[in-house]
Structures are given as structure tokens and as C-alpha cells.
Amino acid sequence: MSGNLKWIQFKKDTFYIYKKYSEGIVYSPLQGKIFSVKGDIRSDINDFITSRGNIQNSFSTELKKSGMLDQMDLPKLPKLKSYKPNVVMLSLSNICNLRCRYCYVGDDNSVVQLPLETIKIIIDQLFQYATETSMDKVEICFHGTGEALTQWNKLVDTVNYALHKKTENTKIDFSLVTNGTLLNPERAEFLASHDFFVTLSMDGIESVQNEQRPQRDGSGSYRYAVNGIRYLVSSGVSFVVRSTVTGKSIHLMPKFVNLCAKLGCKQISFMPFSAIGRGAVGIDSIDPHLFIKSYLKSKKISKRKNIYLSMAGTDINKVNSYYCGAVGFNCVINPEGLISTCSRITKKSDQLAPIFIIGRVAERGFSITEEKRLRLSKLNVFSFQECRPCFAKYICAGGCPHDRLSFANENLEYWCEIVRNLIWYDLCELSQIV
Amino acid sequence: MTFVNCRKLCKHSQGKDNILNIYELQGKEVIKMKKEKKRTYYGKIIDIPIKKKSYSCKGDKGCSCDSMCRDCGSQVSR
Numbered sequence: 001m002s003g004n005l006k007w008i009q010f011k012k013d014t015f016y017i018y019k020k021y022s023e024g025i026v027y028s029p030l031q032g033k034i035f036s037v038k039g040d041i042r043s044d045i046n047d048f049i050t051s052r053g054n055i056q057n058s059f060s061t062e063l064k065k066s067g068m069l070d071q072m073d074l075p076k077l078p079k080l081k082s083y084k085p086n087v088v089m090l091s092l093s094n095i096c097n098l099r100c101r102y103c104y105v106g107d108d109n110s111v112v113q114l115p116l117e118t119i120k121i122i123i124d125q126l127f128q129y130a131t132e133t134s135m136d137k138v139e140i141c142f143h144g145t146g147e148a149l150t151q152w153n154k155l156v157d158t159v160n161y162a163l164h165k166k167t168e169n170t171k172i173d174f175s176l177v178t179n180g181t182l183l184n185p186e187r188a189e190f191l192a193s194h195d196f197f198v199t200l201s202m203d204g205i206e207s208v209q210n211e212q213r214p215q216r217d218g219s220g221s222y223r224y225a226v227n228g229i230r231y232l233v234s235s236g237v238s239f240v241v242r243s244t245v246t247g248k249s250i251h252l253m254p255k256f257v258n259l260c261a262k263l264g265c266k267q268i269s270f271m272p273f274s275a276i277g278r279g280a281v282g283i284d285s286i287d288p289h290l291f292i293k294s295y296l297k298s299k300k301i302s303k304r305k306n307i308y309l310s311m312a313g314t315d316i317n318k319v320n321s322y323y324c325g326a327v328g329f330n331c332v333i334n335p336e337g338l339i340s341t342c343s344r345i346t347k348k349s350d351q352l353a354p355i356f357i358i359g360r361v362a363e364r365g366f367s368i369t370e371e372k373r374l375r376l377s378k379l380n381v382f383s384f385q386e387c388r389p390c391f392a393k394y395i396c397a398g399g400c401p402h403d404r405l406s407f408a409n410e411n412l413e414y415w416c417e418i419v420r421n422l423i424w425y426d427l428c429e430l431s432q433i434v
Numbered sequence: 435m436t437f438v439n440c441r442k443l444c445k446h447s448q449g450k451d452n453i454l455n456i457y458e459l460q461g462k463e464v465i466k467m468k469k470e471k472k473r474t475y476y477g478k479i480i481d482i483p484i485k486k487k488s489y490s491c492k493g494d495k496g497c498s499c500d501s502m503c504r505d506c507g508s509q510v511s512r
Contacts, residue, residue: 032482039474058474066479271504312504317485324503343503400504431477 005424007391010045011053014068015391017424025427028068029319029394030075035066036431075321075394078328078377083358083368084129085331086138088122089343090114091145092154094335098147098179098221100213102244102279105145105346112335112347116157118361122333123162125365130170138166139173145334145346149182159194177201177242179213180228181221188231198232198239199269200225204256208249226263233264240267245291247284253294254301261305268302268309270295272418276344276406288417295418296425313396314422321380323397326356328376337361339368341376344402352405379404386412392420 007017013031018024021040028034044059053060053069063069093113094105123140130138140162142148142155149155159174166172176191180200191198202225203212210220232239241260245253253270260268272286273279295311302309313323324330326342333339334346342356356376359368379401387393396419398404399412 030484032484033479034482035479036477037474038477041474044474058476062476062479274504316482319484403504430480430482433477 005420008042008045009389009391010049011068013072013074013394014063016041016045017391017427023433025424025431025433026063026066026068027391027427028066028072029316029391030072031066031068031070032317032319033066033068034427034431035062036433075319075381075397077380077382078322080328080374080377083328083331083366083370083373084133085329086126086130086133086135087141087331088126088139089141089143089330089332090119090122090158091143091332091334091346092119092148092151092158093146094346095146095150096144096179097150097181097216098213099216099218100179100244100278102212102246102273102275102277102283104274104277104279104344106277108347113151114154114333114335114337116154116161118337119154119158120161121361121363121365123158123165125361126162127165127167127170128365131167136169137171137173139175141175141177143177143332143343147179147182148176149178149187152182152187156190173197175199178228179221179225180232181215181224183228183231185231185235188235188237191232192235192237196237198237199242200228200232200239201242201244202226202229203243203245204249204252205259208252208256212244212246212249229260229263229265239265240269241265242269242271244273245270245286245294246273247286250286250290250294253298257298257301257305257307257309261301261307266307268298268307270298270309270311272415274400274403274406276403286414286418288414288421291414291418292421292425295422311418311422313399314419314426316395316423316426319394320397321382321394322377323379323399323401326376326401327379328358328373331366333361339366341373342402352402355405356402376401390416390420392416392423395419395423 005017005019007015009015014026014028016024016026016037021042022038024037026035026037041059044057047055047057048060091114093111094108095111126138129135140158162172174194175197177199178201180202203209206220206222209222209225213221215221229241243256257268272291273283275283299309328341330341331339332341332343332345336348337360338348338357339359339361340353340356341358345353345356347353348357358373359366381387381393381398384398387398399415399419403415404412
């Protein structure tokens, strides 16, 4: 269905969404219900609104039948109990073997590494929290700033220390975010034997990957990333390919899905790039409608190939009042030993560091400024005035808080356009009106 | 009741059976006019399962998670 997306909110959580008046969808995100409509129901909706729902017509009858008139609780606000996370994201260093054109880390030639002694303090603290909160599971995620696999020995030492410290009743999950280019069969085997879940960043077919994610010396990284995927597949490691889309790579998304299928990938996550860090200048911007078109085409292919394709913030099966744990839950530890709630804060000098850094790793464990953490809980969809009328607000929950603050809420139109349309097409597919 | 596009509605409704009251936006006069009311068809009511939050997830189990980091896609929850 072509044309611009429009919608009418006629109840707190219920919307009529359409591209042309004569065909649309009544949608209640919180109730998790939809039904399609053929025919112009604008006057029925108007009557429904003006009578405050006290009217009998075919539309109100249908609403009642659907259960959309039932009371529904709004998604809960972030509940910030005392800070005792059971998941930590560790940035082992700021060293990276690639120089991705849009990297949020920006240009920084200094070398900072998270010492193993600090890592031990972190792991001890993690297990102490697990004991205090009676959690039977903790997770250690090896994350960016730099590429985690440049610190392979330290990664292995961390895993071994965590396993050594774990009690009989505590389970540890490991995960890794990597560019995949430094994988080899032995490393993949190690990841498999420790049941790692891997997020491998790769942007596209050869020309795209080499252009957007070159190595430090400027040469292409494509063949190394592809090899990395092959090693993960042959070792049986669960992984998702995470692909950043720029204006240059939009139209090649479907080809990338085909490539991933050939390589044996089962999950792909697309995300438009953010104009921050190195990506603030010189990257072709995203045309939202081209992105939507290409994403939908990719989705069709992925279905045929039995690949799960997703984009964060567009899953209609999930409703939430906040986008991610940056609202005060996450525990991301950067190479300087600073604790932030957002993985995009890579150093103290980052513009948004004063907002997201909530503490540091001290000699005896975490030192947290609770007041700062509590302030972060305001980054929820109920605080965003511009989200109030939107039918997608509980699905995308206002989008990435870091993006919102970076662009002072001014550069979100293309994100909103993409999110709404992808949700709309999912709803259309469900109700079979496309 | 106010129909914002009443002039347009009048034009499209000429010669039809059902009577609808339209309030002119720019005047106070009530115009009675005829409008055809086409039949509306409602599709089947479809449930979208809303996944409940789980304690923890690596994003590979299809369960609902609190977190959806845009940079790593990591999907961990508390």
C-alpha cells in the first residue's frame, strides 16, 4: 500500500492506522490486538470520540467484540531498585583492528586497557550481587570500545576466572560482540565450548564491507569477516549478524541477506547508522523510504531462507516504556574502569559521559552515584512529549536514548518514519490486507 | 460536531440517500445534505502475543527482553 501513513488515536491505547481512508487497521498495541477495516470509518470514529465511547454502531460493536475496550495497564516505568546488576558488559580495551567509517567511538589514538586485576574485582562484585539477590545466573558480555578479540588472552583469562569463581548453583552466560575478523578455528571452538552467543558486526556484500569497515591500513576486511562467520558456523556457535546500514548500502541489503544465507547465518539485525563519532560527517544519510523498501524486500528473502531478520524497536510482540537498559540498569565497564549504562560511552571525555557514567570500579567493588542513576530513569517514553500521539510509542519506546540526547530530539524523524512503517507492514501482513 | 473537510464531503455526497448533518466551518448555518454510507467490512480479530519479560536472554530464544541495544543488538534483561 503506497502513500503516507496516517493514524487517529481514539482511545488511550487504540489507533486507526491507514494509508487510504477506505482501508486500514484498528490496532491496540497494549492489548496486542488488531482488525482490518474496509470502508471509511472516520465518521464512526468521530462519533465514538465525541460520545466518549458511548455510542452503538458497527464500529463500537467490533471494538467491544475485540476486547480493545477493556482496561489495560500501561507498560511499567523503569523500576530502579538498588544497583546490583547480574549482567556486565566489559570493554577490554579501546584497541581496534578496523577503522569503520561511522564508528561511534570516534578518533582516539591513545591506548587504554582494562587490567585483569580490575576485571577480577568486577567478577567478584558480580557474584556478590548474585548472592545478595539470590540470582542463579550471571552474564558476562565482551563488548566494544575496541575489538574484544584483540585482547584474546585476556578474554580467555576472564572466562577462566569467572568459571573458577562461580558457585555450583550459579550459571554463567557468556556473550561477545565482535567484528569477527580475528576469529580462527581454535577461537571459534573456545566460544562454542563455553556456549557463547556472538553478535558479529558485518555490513554487507564485499564492496560495502570493504568501504564501510576497512582495516586500520585501509585494506578491506570482507574476507576476514566472512571467514569469521564460517568458523562460527562450523563450530556450531549461536550468533547474529548485526549490520549497520548507510545511504550507500541501503539498496544492497537484500543481496546481503542472500550472502548470509549462503554462509549459514540464522539471524540478521539491520540498523540505520547514527551520525555520531566518526559517522558525524561524510556518511551518506538514510532515506527512510528507501530503507523501508529495502528492509521489506530483505525480509521476504530472509523468510524464504529461514533467517530471522529484525531491527531493534520494531517488534510488535514487545511493549515497553523504555528502549534499553541505559535508563539505569545496564552495567557497561569501559577500559578506564568507568561504569556507564550505555555502551556508546567509551571514555570519560565523551559528550554524554556526564549523563550515562554512574560510577567506577574501585578497589573494593563498584562505587555508584545512585542519584545519577535515578535521573536516567526519566529517559522513558512517558517523558517524551513528541511520542505521545504515536501508535508505535510502546513498541520503539522512544528509540535509543543516546541518539535522542545526541541530537536533542531533533533528528529523529527518519527513525520514526522507519519504525512506524515497519510496524505497519507487520500489521498489514498479519491482517492480510497487503 | 465539526467535520473539518465538510466542503469536500458535500461535493462527494451529492444525490445520495442517507442524511447527514454538516456544520459549516466558516458560518453558523446547518446544511442538510445527502451522503451515501458505504458498507464497512471488518476483518478477523487477530491476537498479537505480547511476550512476557524473562529473567535473562541472549536474544536467541525469541523471548521478550528489556534491552535492545542498537549497536550490538544485545538483548539482556535483569
